Amino acid sequence: MSVGTETEPWAQPILSAAEVGEFEARIFGGDETQTREWSASGALARSASSAKAWAAMQAAGRALADAVLRDFEGIGGFPKNAGRLLVLVGKGHNGGDALIAAEAILGKYPSVVADFVFVFGEPALRPLARRAWLSLQTRFPERMQVLARRGLSERVTTHQSAHLAVHGEVKRGSRHMEPKAPLACGGEAPTAGSEFFTTGAPYALCLDGVFGFQFRPPLDSGTASVLAAAGALSVGLRAAVDLPSGLGEAGAFRADFTYATGVLKREALGLRNAGRLRYLDLGFFKNANPESRSAERVITAEVLAPLRGWRDPHSDKRAQGHVFVLAGSREYPGAALMCVLAALRSGAGLVTAFVPEAFVSSFAASVPEAIWVGWPETPNGGLALEGEYLLRERLARAGEKRALVIGPGIGRERETQVLVGEVLKTYSGELPVLLDADALQPEFLEKTRGPLVLTPHAGEFRRLSAAEPSDASLRDFAQRVGAVVVLKGPVTRVCDGSPRRDSCLNRGVSGEGSGEREGASALPVYHSLLGGPVLARGGTGDLLAGMIGAQLAREPSAILEASCRAVAWHGLAAEALERAQGAETVRTTELLNYLSLALRS
């Protein structure tokens, strides 16, 4: 047992499908397929392991329903007065989770109806999935319709289906099925799936519970045809349970969201057809850890715990961290303003901002909480070299808890770039430094000595590292530069390559020894799934830089945790913003209004 969850309760291991199999078998007491929990009479034996597995399935299904309904808020909410669900059910856990989620939604909204496709047939359901199905049938028989009960070999005909749906003559739950010829195994049957789905009206939600982590390629043509047909329907939200069925194979399910239940599976990362990834933490790692040490971890909202309690009653503003920001130019004044606003709104006790002097009075009028210091300008309105003394003066007066953010909106003017190099030569080592945007230049990397955080997006990462973004290149680069690197993107990845003395917490398990570095391949990569495409607008990175700056200033000795905390907070606030306003009619700085909500939910 050795994974970072004990020292880092805010990060959970990411496991491969094979590792998940072993881990779940251990915590739930064996694979369902190999147990005889379901007797011939249909009663489930109450073994301890089946009780645990059933409880886990229920927790997963309910968490899935909650998460889906929350995500619906981003597009105006679930259509609870006339919603239709489509549930694609396989044989095992995945199907069971989907069935329980469907039951939770039907239970919550009395006007919602559901259609089910049993891709391998009802008889193929494993015990727990069958139990979930029985429960649904008992509770909502009149609101359910089975489009394919005995799998792909038997289905409702196109004619029946359309007729029944259009004329409302189907008696939900008791549809007569017409046997049809089985699909030729491995043969061509690409259009067969469309026969299930000719019912006209759109679906609010499609739950894909066909295959989970036990899927092994290739995708059979029958399932592919059902997935393709479901993909052609009008659906408000396509939700994959755990993993999109078929993973990245041709014909795999195309999800808007994939909800990883209990464990985030490595296979989900980087799959474009997975849509947005959500991690549903079901507490699987609370009392049990996987045997293997996981070098990939997922950041959870638990990382915000230190911000959720009471502030130290004896603290003063200096004890809450002092953020220094060197930012802005005539070309990009707003980037500086956004970075400063974010630092102020995310807990910093003091923020001192050095910006081109032309902007000081207007910035001070709009954001009086920050200490604005006018910096001499180059002829083009950038930060001039001669202003360096200002930083020296102000830093000399600051307390211990401080951090310096350099970059938002500074532009690429040569003189400003020389200034950044000089500042790094002089001050790095004295306080944590964050480099963002145009301060992310390869030539600066040799000039830094102390705690360093870099926040590149993919394009900036390529510029800095001369490599394509990947977990491996991120590890190599972080270790080479000895920094915490926050590689931003739809999934933001954080890796700490700094020497141990800078952040001894960061190593998780093998924290013994000091000073030496581990091989890059062993460095954990922390993934944040939080946020979403509402963040795909100018200035969100400037906000993140200010937020990380505030956390660094408050915790200068734990730069990895501070960075992960800010990334998660930024992402959770973005999600709250999207739920409240949608993703379109948003101003970047509105994210700051949701920081508080993100801490309270």
Ligand SMILES: NC(=O)C1=CN([C@@H]2O[C@H](COP(=O)(O)OP(=O)(O)OC[C@H]3O[C@@H](n4cnc5c(N)ncnc54)[C@H](O)[C@@H]3O)[C@@H](O)[C@H]2O)[C@@H](O)CC1
């Ligand atoms: N209101 C403002 O004043 C704003 C100012 N901004 C400033 O604009 C300057 C330039 O920023 P850019 O981010 O465009 O950087 P660059 O123009 O330096 O982009 C570097 C490379 O990355 C690519 N790229 C840009 N954004 C990317 C992304 N999100 N993911 C992957 N690749 C990406 C570009 O195509 C380019 O090849 C920075 O100084 C930044 O602070 C932006 O933050 C936007 C808002």
Ligand SMILES: Nc1ncnc2c1ncn2[C@@H]1O[C@H](COP(=O)(O)OP(=O)(O)O)[C@@H](O)[C@H]1O
């Ligand atoms: N599709 C997306 N899903 C989730 N997060 C995103 C997405 N697009 C951008 N982001 C996040 O938005 C921020 C953009 O940062 P950056 O590109 O530096 O913006 P800017 O330079 O405009 O401030 C990052 O935190 C990134 O992770």
